[in-house]
Amino acid sequence: MELVPPRGTQDLLPDRADAMYGLYEAAHKTAELFGFRYVETPMFEHTELFVRTSGDTSDVVTKEMYTFEDKGGRSLTLRPESTASVVRAYLTHAQELPNPFRSYYVGSEFRHGRPQAGRTREFRQFGIEVIGVEGAQADVEVIVLGERYLRERGLSQHVLHLNSIGDENCRPAYRERLVDYFDPYRDRLDEDCRTRLSKNPLRVFDCKVDGGKDFVLAAPTIAEHLCEPCATHFAGVRKGLDDVGVPYLLNPRLVRGLDYYTRSTFEWVSSALASDQASTLNAGGRYDGLAEALGGQPTPGVGFAMGLDRVLLALEAEGAALPSPRAPRCFVVAIGPDAGAASRYLIADLRNEGISAAGSYEERPLKAQLKMADRAGAAFVAIVGEQELATGTVTLRRLVDGVQKSVPTADVATWLTKLDGWVD
């Protein structure tokens, strides 16, 4: 039996798992603060959901999906992203849900690519979606929420890139314009970019080989070719961000691979993460065409998907503090046969006071139990032995520096919640 987990997955164990848990918790807090509601959608969906929304030109669909057949012969796929699921769920329950529907989710996504630092086959996302509003203010709020989350985690070395990619009214004309523009340069594009030119010409801009060539940089940008409503919307987003003081970098070459994306696209790129393959912390945009792609009523939407594993890597890269470990506050040590019951009562009391506490399940020497406490990561040890039983006290020991106090058993909880009083 191979004891290592499947390729591209990882075990999150104490301290690092606590850090991830902290990111989840912060996601809940921030989203709730903005009035967003938590949703959970299935970990797997009908394969068709992702095929219809991501389209057949997307690599996610063509080669990165975990697709399998269940015992009923259905083709199912582990979710490679959650936006399609949330919109699907919204469409089936739209009558019962508020409008706009501000929702958020946290959880694992699955893509079968070749693993690399910051890109694993199972990865964790915090995503938000505002469904049912077209106005620029929704885009602004999504961005403000994302910026706030990153900043409050302690990150500072990231830049918000912003663009608008138009909609079904102005993008087709621009596409043609772009194809015409690139036509004379066809021979100077590499093979891969020529494929993009025919499939999705906007994506020539983020080509690694040709992206920096002068004729690519000089190519007409979508920003110059937005239709009136799209231009107005984009201006509204920019003004909204300016009003609240969120800095951004206009990046006319920031595009999206999928057709249902409209208007705003944005992403936060970290300069602390070395690999530019995995330096996007959070990517989002407007997807006014998604609901129709699913066969539902036309329904606008905007949201982002943040890569929490990458956020954790960025925190480490920037030397920022990680979310705290959640080790027990107090480890209760019982010495001698008579102390067992007393220590169990003490543990129960502490827990009832909301103080995390644990102890040994079996009788062991003091030394061994202190070591257990140390290993458990406890901040304090409460020693219950013959001397303590005789006097109705407990010996409290602070592990970080070994300072000890003898306190009445009834006061232990109070002492453990005190931050002062341990100096002498």
Next chain:
RNA sequence: GUGGCCGUAGCUCAAGUGGUUAGAGCGCCAGGUUGUGGUCCUGGAGGCUGGGGGUUCAAGUCCCCUCGGUCACCCCA
């Protein structure tokens, strides 16, 4: 999915051009210390050198396959 580099103890790494029983530091366990963890001293355990096949008198070392890691791509969070 494509290509480069790498894989020795739990971790970080040693083992001239193939050559007896593969080493060290840290960590782990035990004792010193039967009421004090982390520090200190002493001792101990721990490896079919990622796995499989091949070349050779002889493979950690060379070749092939495979698995895994990593980097660059494709693409994306």
